[in-house]
Amino acid sequence: MARPIIALLTDFGLHDHYVGAMKAVVLGICPDATIFDITHDIPPQDVMTGALELEAVVPFLPPGTVVVTVVDPGVGSSRRGVAVQAGGLCFVGPDNGLIELAVRGHTDRVVVDIANRSYTRASISRTFEGRDRFAPAAAWLARGVSIQDLGPAVESLARLDVPEPLVSDDTIDGVVLRVDRFGNLITNIGLDHLGTVGAGGLVQIGEATIERVATTYADLPHGAPGALVGSTERLEIAVNGGSAAGLLQIGRGASVRVRRRRGSAL
Amino acid sequence: MARPIIALLTDFGLHDHYVGAMKAVVLGICPDATIFDITHDIPPQDVMTGALELEAVVPFLPPGTVVVTVVDPGVGSSRRGVAVQAGGLCFVGPDNGLIELAVRGHTDRVVVDIANRSYTRASISRTFEGRDRFAPAAAWLARGVSIQDLGPAVESLARLDVPEPLVSDDTIDGVVLRVDRFGNLITNIGLDHLGTVGAGGLVQIGEATIERVATTYADLPHGAPGALVGSTERLEIAVNGGSAAGLLQIGRGASVRVRRRRGSAL
């Protein structure tokens, strides 16, 4: 039988023993688990970035993967800790919007409040539920415990509103959602939105105007900002061989406008 | 049979191939091992921080885990390389104080000098014993080799003195031991020390006076420094939604005083 797979996504960083403690707890309960990291470098307490990164990786997770995800400004408060089953995957973490985006649209979803103390550590630190509640719950799910055994069903999940671009006849107005390691600026403008103006659109961001949407980094002019649809099917501003964030001095939240070129067909 | 578990804690960082080389060596000897990282971001050659991080994670390690731990300013010198068995765990690393804190108080401990070259790489780099001596020794232990086979027994382990707080009738004087990823200031004042002044104590650190010890980050005033007992059962100075280290401009070694509030019962 295949070994259970547990993936972790947190804002804990790798500087401290925190992620190590979570893995230790998982392996104590489910020694056969294969554990891997999605990322632990979500900016501290930035639930929106956590939710977007989780959404981005979900299509690639093997069926049956249990994801432990902790970005939790409200740790120790009355916000719920939940386990969610949807689309053949399970998610465990705080109910603060981190998980909902990844399971949005799944009609088969089951949500429970992780209240059954049989499946947490005996003592739960008010400051580290990742170690004491979420890691154990995930490990028990990976071992085959049914999600219903973790606690009572919950009707709704906390929901984050990702800013949607404004689409008019001639323009799409969006924002930069995320800056990646390479300085690429990933926007909230998706492949579907772009369809309305076509690849012939002009892209305006900061002081720069980009003449066309390319298909790969290597097609961009060297050292100048370019636009393309990136690996998560969103419009990205990138620099071939450099950093768009650095060159344009622009970060998350910056405005991006895609404009239909005069005379171009839709 | 369960797969053996090997955990790594070093100051090697993740910038170079060094940790990868250690894992390669482990898997070459013990291909069934499950390897996980505690952290590799101990500040270079900071044995004290390594020892404290190791101590913090030990209570959560699955029985039988073999920990390879390398923070080793004296690599290549005459300091011993040791394997230690205690409390159902094994530790492998330099005998410079890094391990002793984690096994202090264990009367069942077995310590050996890793001198048997049958369980190291044939050639041992004078600058990278982590790869050539410690990783192989740990992998052989995980494969089932007896600790006594690694080399001759050793009587004592090098010991680090973690600074202890000064406790008087009215005050506890401690220091910041560690600053974590979130900018939380973790002190050497433990839950047991705090019992002597009660949660009603005032906490003084730098320019700040904190009125009470809270139980969770979410209970702290937003944007102002607060105090609470953190996940390793030590007094922490933290800022709800921010960084205490940043706000107070304070780091490791800073003084912290807990004072009994006038008129408060113990």
Place this chain on the structure above:
Amino acid sequence: MARPIIALLTDFGLHDHYVGAMKAVVLGICPDATIFDITHDIPPQDVMTGALELEAVVPFLPPGTVVVTVVDPGVGSSRRGVAVQAGGLCFVGPDNGLIELAVRGHTDRVVVDIANRSYTRASISRTFEGRDRFAPAAAWLARGVSIQDLGPAVESLARLDVPEPLVSDDTIDGVVLRVDRFGNLITNIGLDHLGTVGAGGLVQIGEATIERVATTYADLPHGAPGALVGSTERLEIAVNGGSAAGLLQIGRGASVRVRRRRGSAL
């Protein structure tokens, strides 16, 4: 049967979900794989550093390891994606010089162009072939697919020229190839080159003159630059208890000269 081992080396960093997505894809195809990281902190698009780090770790990889290696300024362009089998290992990545150094001198090598779409994801992002082409190809190799099945054989691999030191009767002139986490300056001068001047050589770098080549960090004078042969058998400039890069304000590309001491025998 032993579980297949897959090692990753990229410039993707750990800030984003990119490495997590690659591991998810690997485990979806080969759920029994043991995956480990060599490093993901190759400077963005720095193929030379990637090739050198790969070369450094190769001697330690267990037989049968499949290495996925992606540092790929030309992602999405016409550069080939290749799988290479040599010396009992497999390598998968872009054919841009990243792999060739690690397999140089192996006469048994087999190289194929990963063109068979049965062993890639159905849709290949023009900006993330690591996820859609290289991770799947590696996972299929780990599952036992023959390298020949991945695509047609290729005659040659793109080759990087690592700068070679200039050796004369009295001097060796080299450069710093890499600065590691500890601030050690790793040069292109190997143990074999040093043989020509002996350990009695003077080492000159920046403003510093170092009197002899030591054998271990602990032998170096505290706080002053020293020279020794490091764990990859190259001449390193290091500071005992400090950073040579910081102290000398010197980085990659800096010149290093080893000079025979007057009157010393070869």
